[in-house]
Amino acid sequence: RKVWGNKNMPFYFVQLAPFSRYRPGQLPLLWEAQTAALKIPHTGMAVTTDLVDNINDIHPRNKEDVGKRLALWALNKTYGKKKVVFSGPAYRSHKVVGQAIEVTFDYAENGLKSRDKKPLTWFEIAGKDGKFVKANAKINGSKVVIQSDQVDSPAAVRFAWNKAAMPNLANRAGLPAIPFRTKK
Secondary structure: OOOOOOOOOOEEEEOOOOOOOOOOOHHHHHHHHHHHHHHOOOEEEEOOOOOOOOOOOOOOOOHHHHHHHHHHHHHHHHOOOOOOOOOOOEEEEEEEEOOEEEEEEEOOOOOEEEOOOOOOOOEEEEOOOOOEEEOEEEEEOOEEEEEOOOOOOOOEEEEOOOOOOOOOEEEOOOOEOOOEEOOO
């Protein structure tokens, strides 16, 4: 932006795709850093966790949908087409409700869905000990309620926190949710 002399120049980028050769925990940390970059004004990220056809190929073949997702950001944010949905669900907040954690999302105003109509995948929950276990997750409007019989007092949730994660949570526009964790 400095070189171009435009501090407000849009910068839209592509999330790194799931890939088998990352070290354990490495890719989710990169995703977290990419998501943090969205706090920089005039940025946007096309999520790719649902576009992988070969987990052993760092360059997924489906470039068309990647381009369409980048275009959605540009249409809404650069060209002012405010009715264009440009992002999948993004973690906003969470609260403990009994033995579950309820997660609220941005970009889910019209609700959430499972892209494949199967139970939600890639949610994990942990107690105060920080040991994450696979969790059941159910949609409740624009929120997801996460719990596990193995965790009585939940303290943290993470979603798609794995280099092979190809989760099915999306908003009603069909855009995939951004991987996240609630506690480091």
